[in-house]
Amino acid sequence: MDIQIYNLIKEAYSAFNSRDIDAALSTLHSDVQWPKAFEGGYVNGHDEIRRYWTRQWSEINPNVEPIGFKERQNGTLEVTVHQIVKDLQGNLMFDGAVKHIYTIQDDLLQRMDIELV
Numbered sequence: 001m002d003i004q005i006y007n008l009i010k011e012a013y014s015a016f017n018s019r020d021i022d023a024a025l026s027t028l029h030s031d032v033q034w035p036k037a038f039e040g041g042y043v044n045g046h047d048e049i050r051r052y053w054t055r056q057w058s059e060i061n062p063n064v065e066p067i068g069f070k071e072r073q074n075g076t077l078e079v080t081v082h083q084i085v086k087d088l089q090g091n092l093m094f095d096g097a098v099k100h101i102y103t104i105q106d107d108l109l110q111r112m113d114i115e116l117v
Helices: 003-017 021-025 045-057
Strands: 028-035 042-044 060-071 077-087 092-105 108-116
Touching: 003 021, 003 060, 003 077, 003 108, 021 045, 028 045, 042 045, 045 060
Parallel strands: 028 108
Antiparallel strands: 028 042, 060 077, 077 092, 092 108
């Protein structure tokens, strides 16, 4: 995997986990499609993602750490992540691995899909 893409992924997760929306959005293509993990469907573009994350973080406290990377034959990047989700009172809602599948365009994250491990 290209070191630039590896660094982009690490930067994206670090920004997300620290709730730095602007830094996280800087890793995303302007035409990005992002899954609404707990609701289904997708949001499109930076403005919709900003609103989605802001609302999500007012309801749950997710932390997502990449633990594995694999380039797929179709050109997408599979990132296995360890995801811990707590409610705002600190109660554990989810602790496990999932796969985030990225489409890269112009050296930015253009689409993410989620697959269960």
